[in-house]
Amino acid sequence: MRHDGDVRVENTELEDVLLFTPEPFRDGRGLFTRTFDAQIFDDAVARRACSGRPVRAADFVQDSQSRSVRGVIRGMHCRSGDGEAKLVRCARGAIYDVLVDVRRTSTTFGRKQAFRLDDVSxxxxxxxxxxxxxxxxxxxxxxxxxxxRGHDPTEDLAVAYDDPSLRIEWPLPVSAVSPRDASAGSWEALLRCL
Structure with a gap:
């Protein structure tokens, strides 16, 4: 763990995945927090020898937002080709966020890790x-x-959120999934595509 100004940067159990946690300034009015700092991001990534495609702050080209009701699952998604790097944060509420490493050359290939992201931390x-x-x-x-990277639907890949090979233990009963996620393929099918 390392502190960069008012942002804590932590390694995770998965190779190359980082968790950035800002330390908000709080007073009688409420709080102020940094949600992104290009220099802190670049410094944190540069200190680590990334096993895959390097990503710099200037590479981010799109910001998107989703709104979900309690119990909804979105995933499990990835991209073919050069893949896709992203920074994910929960701006309102809380999510149980899950990653699975699909990089065959990674030391953590096939491993998963879950994170709680919320509007408190x-x-x-x-x-x-x-x-x-x-x-x-x-x-x-x-x-x-x-x-x-801009979205290219021809590169979309997905694995069923309830695929038995992944053994993801979602914390709540599932309230809804998209038709695409409901018909997503298996872990074994994804491995044949990579």
Whole structure:
């Protein structure tokens, strides 16, 4: 763990995945917090020898936001080709965020890790290219994504959120999934595509 100004940067159990947690300034009016700092991001990534495609703050080209009701699952998604790096944070509410490493050359290939992201800790997760990503809304929530490539639907890949090979233990009963997520393929099918 390292403190960069008012942002704590932590390694995770998954190779190249970082958790950034700002330390808000609080007073009688409420709080103020940093949600992104390009220099802190670049310094943190540069200190680590990334096993995949390097990502710099200037590479982020799109910000997106989703709104979900409690119990919704979105995922498990990834991109083919050069993959997709993203910074994920929960701007309102709380989510159970899950990553699975699909990079065959990674020391953590096939491993998963879950994170709680919420509007209390303000943590945001750096997801490098080559990871399945999905989340369940623990509360009604808004999730923000900063992405390093424009969306190309022809590169979309997905694995069923309830695939028995992944053994993800979602914290709540599932209230809804998209038709795409409901018909997503298996872990074994994804491995044949990579």
């Amino acid at each position: 303000f943590s945001h997760l750096f997801v490098p290219p080559g990871f399945l990503h999905g989340f369940q809304a623990i509360t009604d929530c808004d999730v923000c994504y900063r992405i390093d």
